[in-house]
Amino acid sequence: MVDKIKKEWFSNIRADILAGIVVALALIPEAIAFSIIAGVDPMVGLYASFIIAVTISFVGGRPGMISAATGAMALVMAPLVREHGLDYLLIATILTGVIQILFGVLKIAKLMKFIPRAVMIGFVNALAILIFMAQVPHFVGISNLTYLFVAVTLLIIYVLPRFFKAIPAPLIAIISLTAIALYTNVELRTVGDLGVITQSLPEFFIPNVPFTFETLLIVLPFSIALAIVGLLESLLTASIVDDMTDTESDKNKESRGQGIANVITGFFGGMAGCAMIGQSVINVKSGGRGRLSTFVAGSFLMFLIIVLGELVIQIPMPVLVGVMIMVSIGTFDWSSFTYLKKAPRSDAIVMLVTVGIVVATNDLSKGVIAGVILSAIFFVSKISKLTVTRELRNAKDMYIVEGQLFFASTEDFLKSFDFNVENQEITIDFSNSHIWDDSAVGAVDRVILKFEEKNNAVKIIGLDNPSKEIFHKFTLKSNID
Amino acid sequence: MYNKLLLAVDGSENSLRATEEAVKIAHLCTECSIDVVFVADHSKTKSEVLHAQGKEELNYERRKKILPVESNLQENKISYTLYMLHGDPGSIIVEHANNESIDMVILGSRGLNALQEMVLGSVSHKVMKGAESPVLIVK
Numbered sequence: 001m002v003d004k005i006k007k008e009w010f011s012n013i014r015a016d017i018l019a020g021i022v023v024a025l026a027l028i029p030e031a032i033a034f035s036i037i038a039g040v041d042p043m044v045g046l047y048a049s050f051i052i053a054v055t056i057s058f059v060g061g062r063p064g065m066i067s068a069a070t071g072a073m074a075l076v077m078a079p080l081v082r083e084h085g086l087d088y089l090l091i092a093t094i095l096t097g098v099i100q101i102l103f104g105v106l107k108i109a110k111l112m113k114f115i116p117r118a119v120m121i122g123f124v125n126a127l128a129i130l131i132f133m134a135q136v137p138h139f140v141g142i143s144n145l146t147y148l149f150v151a152v153t154l155l156i157i158y159v160l161p162r163f164f165k166a167i168p169a170p171l172i173a174i175i176s177l178t179a180i181a182l183y184t185n186v187e188l189r190t191v192g193d194l195g196v197i198t199q200s201l202p203e204f205f206i207p208n209v210p211f212t213f214e215t216l217l218i219v220l221p222f223s224i225a226l227a228i229v230g231l232l233e234s235l236l237t238a239s240i241v242d243d244m245t246d247t248e249s250d251k252n253k254e255s256r257g258q259g260i261a262n263v264i265t266g267f268f269g270g271m272a273g274c275a276m277i278g279q280s281v282i283n284v285k286s287g288g289r290g291r292l293s294t295f296v297a298g299s300f301l302m303f304l305i306i307v308l309g310e311l312v313i314q315i316p317m318p319v320l321v322g323v324m325i326m327v328s329i330g331t332f333d334w335s336s337f338t339y340l341k342k343a344p345r346s347d348a349i350v351m352l353v354t355v356g357i358v359v360a361t362n363d364l365s366k367g368v369i370a371g372v373i374l375s376a377i378f379f380v381s382k383i384s385k386l387t388v389t390r391e392l393r394n395a396k397d398m399y400i401v402e403g404q405l406f407f408a409s410t411e412d413f414l415k416s417f418d419f420n421v422e423n424q425e426i427t428i429d430f431s432n433s434h435i436w437d438d439s440a441v442g443a444v445d446r447v448i449l450k451f452e453e454k455n456n457a458v459k460i461i462g463l464d465n466p467s468k469e470i471f472h473k474f475t476l477k478s479n480i481d
Numbered sequence: 482m483y484n485k486l487l488l489a490v491d492g493s494e495n496s497l498r499a500t501e502e503a504v505k506i507a508h509l510c511t512e513c514s515i516d517v518v519f520v521a522d523h524s525k526t527k528s529e530v531l532h533a534q535g536k537e538e539l540n541y542e543r544r545k546k547i548l549p550v551e552s553n554l555q556e557n558k559i560s561y562t563l564y565m566l567h568g569d570p571g572s573i574i575v576e577h578a579n580n581e582s583i584d585m586v587i588l589g590s591r592g593l594n595a596l597q598e599m600v601l602g603s604v605s606h607k608v609m610k611g612a613e614s615p616v617l618i619v620k
Contacts, residue, residue, distance in 0.1 A: 117534050124531065240530045243539065244523050246567045277527060285523055285569075335528045 008063045012289045019288030020296025023066055023279055025171045027053075027301050028312065029323045030279070031069045032191055037134045038074035038271055039081040040089065041195040042312075045069040046305055047202040048270030053298025055261035057291045061253030062238040064245060064289045066279040066297055067261060071131045071327070072229050072364055073272050079362070080222045088219055090207035093272040095223035096230065097262030103231055104256030112235050112251070118347040119371035120236060121333055122354025124277070126367055127233075128332035129359055135321045135328070138189075145186055146318045149177060153322025168282075170323045174315055181316045191320060192313030199309035201302065202268040225365035230274035232368060234258050237275035244284045278330050346378040384408035386433075388416030397426045406436035410443035417447055422454045431462030441474035448477055486515045487583040488561075489574045489608070492546025495589025499619040500550045503587045506617075507559045515554065515561040518577055519547055520570040540565075571607030578612045587617045 027049050035045030049068035056067040081089050103109070139150050156173040181188055191197075209215050238249050254275075262272050283293055305312065333339075340348045350371050358367030386403035405413055428447070435441060448458045463471060488503045490496040507513040521529070521543060533539035543565065554561050566573050578586050590605045605618045 113535065117532060121531055236530070239536070240526055242536070243521065243530055244526050244567055281523070281527060333528055333531055335532065339532065 008291050010290070010292065012287070013292060015287030016290045016292040017296050019283050019286035020293040021300050022168055022286045023283045023288070023293070023297035024300035024304060026168055026279060026282055027066075027068055027297060028304060029170065029174060029315070029320055030071075030276075030327060031301070032312070032315075033135075033320055033324045033327075034069045034071050034074040035271070036138075036194055037071060037131075038077050038089070040086055040271060042191060043196065043198055044086065044089075044269060044271050045074075046197075046301070047268060048265045048273050050298050050302040050305075051202060051265040051268050051270050052261040052273040053294050053301070055264050056257050057295035057298065059253075059260050060257035060291075060294070061250035061255075062241055062275075063249075063291045064280070064284060064293055065234075065237055065241045065249075065254075065275050066283050066294055067234065067258065067273055067275045068279065068298070069271055069273045070230075070233065070276050071134075071331075072127050072233050073226055073274055075127075075130050075134070076225050076229055076363060076365065077222060077271060080219070084218060087207040087209045088215070089271060090266045090269065091209050091215065092219040092222045092226065092266075093270070094207075094263050094266035095219055096226040096272045097259040097264075097266060099223055099227035100231060100259030100262060101256050102259075103227065104252045104254075104259060107252050108231070109235055109251035109255055112232075115232070115368070115372060116347070116350065116375045118343070118350040118375060119354050119368055120232075121336055121339065122351040122358070122371055123232065123364060123368055124236075124331055124333050125336055125351075126355045126358035126364060128328045129355065130362065130364075131324060131331065132328040133359075135324050138317050139321045142189070143187065145188060149181070149188065149316055149318035150322045150325070153177060153319045154325060157322065157326050170326065173322065174319055177319045178311070178315050181319075182314060188316040188318060190313060190317060191315045194317070197305065197309045197313050199306050201306070202270065204267055205269065206267070225363060226272050228365045228368065230258055230262070230272065231255055232364075233277065234275035237277045237280050240277060241280050241284060244281070245289060278327060346375070346382070350375045350378065380408050384412075386412045388413065390416075390418070393427075397421065397424050398429065399427070400429045400431075401433040403432075404434055404436060405430075405440040405443065407439040410439050413440075413443050414446065417450075419450045419454070421451075421456060424456045425459070426451055426456050427459045427461060429462045430460065430464075430467065433462075433467075434464065435467040435470055437470070438474045441471050444471070445476050482510050483584045484510060484513055485582065485584045486513065487518055487574070487578050487581070487586045487614075488515050488550070489518050489520070489570070489586065489588035489604075490547055490550050491519065491570070491589075492549075493589065493591070495591060495619065497549055497553075497589075499587050499589040499617075500553050502617060502619050504553065504557045504559060506585070506587070507557070513559070515559060516564060516577065516581060516583065517547065517550060517554070517561050518564045518566060518574060519543065520573045521565065521567045522570050523568055526567075571604045571611070574604070574608050575611035578608070578614055583612075583614050585615050585617060586612050587619065590618045590620045 031045040031049040032042040035042045052067050077089055080092055139146050153173045157169045160169045234254060235251055238251060238254055242249050258274060353374055354367045354371035357370045358364050383404050386409040389400045391398045451458045483506055486503055503515060507515060529539060586608055588605055588608060609616045
């Protein structure tokens with residue numbers, strides 16, 4: 001136990017602290033931008049990032065992973081904030097946490113394998129598109145100067161790292177362009193125009209909502225969506241960190257940890273969050289491996305806000321927009337284009353439908369659910385292809401069944417026989433087939449009965465053992481062996 | 482002479498050509514062994530994890546990339562150890578070469594043009610600068 005704590009916390013102290021500081025700097029603009037997407041004050045995202053990161057560093061299942069306020073969650077909660085306000089968001093956040101703790105206890109992480117990769121690819125692409133679209137109102141058609149600042153920000157972010165890597169380029173862009181904007185006194189909207197930054201630690205309070213059944217009905221659909229989206233992104237991120245560090249992690253513990261972090265953040269005025277792909281990759285690349293890196297990221301962020309809060313509100317919006325465009329470019333899966341060409345047609349459709357539904361509804365969870373259902377339908381229709389060929393062998397009728405016989409393929413199966421024959425010996429060969437359920441057995445029974453009506457003798461051959469077992473369990477024809 | 486070689490591979494055509502050269506050099510001495518190093522690039526991890534259905538498939542896909550290299554070495558009866566490492570390819574190769582006192586590093590060059598090199602960065606350049614041993618870049 002002590003050894004484990006030592007290893008997870010203090011085996012990589014120097015690199016963990018440095019990586020945590022880098023992540024904290026990268027977190028600030030994102031936490032502010034995601035607050036704006038959700039429609040709340042920047043403090044709600046900043047408090048959430050502080051509390052979630054610090055909590056998850058103790059209770060999470062994946063050391064070295066960064067969790068905080070995220071775009072995926074902000075997008076889901078935006079309609080709730082618009083219609084009912086911040087207090088309902090906080091209650092929804094607490095409820096999200098409770099649901100995620102349940103997910104962890106019930107070991108829902110295992111179900112992740114039922115989510116096809118086409119849906120996951122669609123999920124990240126839709127997320128990237130939505131983050132980009134959320135930036136559009138903040139820079140399109142405002143002023144030429146706004147376009148200029150966005151362009152210069154992107155230029156700094158993408159070109160500078162080729163020559164100079166010690167300080168993260170987005171931070172350089174933010175500091176230098178904020179300084180230029182302040183010095184030249186240009187007309188640009190700033191973060192301060194969109195909300196207040198309070199230079200104090202978060203405080204515990206109980207959200208001011210009526211504790212009624214009606215309130216539950218309002219927040220529950222949002223909480224379920226948030227819990228699903230949060231778990232999905234967290235488990236994907238955990239798999240990425242697992243692979244980067246070549247280590248294992250406890251996915252159910254991570255789910256419980258996300259839940260605990262969300263419950264706590266809700267009581268301290270923060271919005272629901274989850275693991276962040278981009279930030280976790282930055283952390284690992286910067287050398288962060290242990291729980292200490294996540295802890296430093298959260299606490300250093302809070303320290304910066306308390307010390308530098310006045311400067312943070314001076315950041316021009318177009319600079320923040322530039323940083324968020326970078327985030328959306330980084331989130332998008334650019335290999336999707338080759339995937340669309342190479343993957344089976346049905347997978348490509350599932351991916352596009354997932355993206356389409358998310359973009360249309362602004363809700364990542366709806367896209368994921370639709371994608372999973374669609375790919376299940378594709379799977380069933382693919383696997384239900386069944387062919388029956390008729391052969392004459394020694395002047396006797398022989399039917400050869402190929403494919404899976406179950407509820408979705410019984411209709412094709414029944415249509416394949418010629419029931420007009422009389423007084424024949426008929427054999428049905430199941431060597432290349434498998435019987436899955438009672439409707440399949442019922443279909444076979446019906447074929448036998450129909451043949452027998454016209455005085456034919458039917459013989460079933462080639463059933464494998466599991467098929468035989470299920471056949472004998474459900475059949476009415478006890479004379480078949 | 483060159484008793485301990487490091488052969489860096491990524492499954493590309495160039496790394497197959499590098500393997501051929503490594504075989505030639507390995508034949509020069511009797512007790513030569515090769516460290517075959519494959520680095521799963523951190524910058525590609527997100528996309529690779531996303532496109533693989535689970536951990537097993539991901540590792541299988543990577544292993545598949547190195548199979549031609551392995552079979553070439555096996556055919557030529559050269560003893561080798563396979564290292565599947567994770568991180569920034571340039572830095573990891575340099576680190577392994579210097580920690581394991583490698584006598585020579587062999588790797589393929591991707592043959593990027595000036596612009597690609599600026600954007601993607603050159604692994605061979607980084608290895609050449611960082612490794613303490615001689616480096617053979619095969620094009």
